[in-house]
Amino acid sequence: MPELLTLQDVTAGYGDATIIEDISLSIQEGASLAVLGRNGVGKTTLLRTLLGATRQTGGAIHWRGDSLEGADPVRRARMGMGWVPQQRGVFRSLTVEENLSVVARPGHWNLDAVWKLFPRLNERKYHYGDQLSGGEQQMLAIGRALMTNPALLLLDEPLEGLAPLVAEEVAAAVQKMAAQGTLTALVVEQHPIVALKMTTQAIVLERGRICHRARSEELAADEALLDSMLGVA
Numbered sequence: 749m750p751e752l753l754t755l756q757d758v759t760a761g762y763g764d765a766t767i768i769e770d771i772s773l774s775i776q777e778g779a780s781l782a783v784l785g786r787n788g789v790g791k792t793t794l795l796r797t798l799l800g801a802t803r804q805t806g807g808a809i810h811w812r813g814d815s816l817e818g819a820d821p822v823r824r825a826r827m828g829m830g831w832v833p834q835q836r837g838v839f840r841s842l843t844v845e846e847n848l849s850v851v852a853r854p855g856h857w858n859l860d861a862v863w864k865l866f867p868r869l870n871e872r873k874y875h876y877g878d879q880l881s882g883g884e885q886q887m888l889a890i891g892r893a894l895m896t897n898p899a900l901l902l903l904d905e906p907l908e909g910l911a912p913l914v915a916e917e918v919a920a921a922v923q924k925m926a927a928q929g930t931l932t933a934l935v936v937e938q939h940p941i942v943a944l945k946m947t948t949q950a951i952v953l954e955r956g957r958i959c960h961r962a963r964s965e966e967l968a969a970d971e972a973l974l975d976s977m978l979g980v981a
């Protein structure tokens with residue numbers, strides 16, 4: 749598979765503060781990457797840097813071989829970057845179906861494909877955004893990003909704040925979505941075991957730098973290493 753995204757020695761932050769440093773990695777089309785690390789190590793900042801929403805002070809990012817230097821977030825979105833923010837961002841005064849339809853762009857992901865991935869959204873399609881539970885809002889936020897048919901989908905802590913059973917449902921859907929290979933997925937998660945199940949590759953950040961990279965399956969099996977890096981016994 750060709751490479752979708754390549755980062756070479758990327759350093760970025762906010763104002764004068766450097767948050768991530770010397771990040772080098774490449775992600776192939778259709779692959780899925782978990783970005784792990786303790787609180788405050790720069791996971792969200794890495795995502796925001798891909799989107800062009802931080803101050804990049806060093807290194808280069810290439811998208812399908814072309815430099816992203818100078819490309820603002822709007823242009824990056826048009827190029828095919830989709831983003832599921834931590835705050836979810838669904839339109840509360842639109843129905844589920846309207847929320848999905850207003851952002852639709854041609855491609856594999858249409859209403860039927862989203863209903864199949866999230867049967868619960870299909871059941872609630874005439875409900876308004878503000879009538880949904882937290883879990884349903886998260887499903888809708890993911891569905892909305894999928895409807896734009898992005899080449900790269902960035903998910904920032906998709907399970908945060910969800911009750912365990914709903915979190916499992918969302919995790920299973922993300923895993924299914926990532927395994928279909930219709931897009932490249934990058935998942936930031938506090939819960940490494942779940943994130944590793946959803947993805948094929950993983951990186952671990954420590955103080956803004958990559959301290960470990962592995963295939964997700966291998967890292968998931970190495971409890972001692974996971975515990976030493978992330979404290980998950």
Ligand SMILES: Nc1ncnc2c1ncn2[C@@H]1O[C@H](COP(=O)(O)OP(=O)(O)OP(=O)(O)O)[C@@H](O)[C@H]1O
Nearest residue numbers: 762765767785786787788789790791792793794938
């Ligand atoms: N807009 C901002 N302006 C200045 N500093 C910021 C901004 N956003 C985040 N930071 C700082 O950058 C550092 C890394 O934050 P970031 O959110 O990237 O970490 P994280 O690994 O995603 O953490 P968490 O898991 O807690 O969300 C933190 O010290 C944070 O205070």
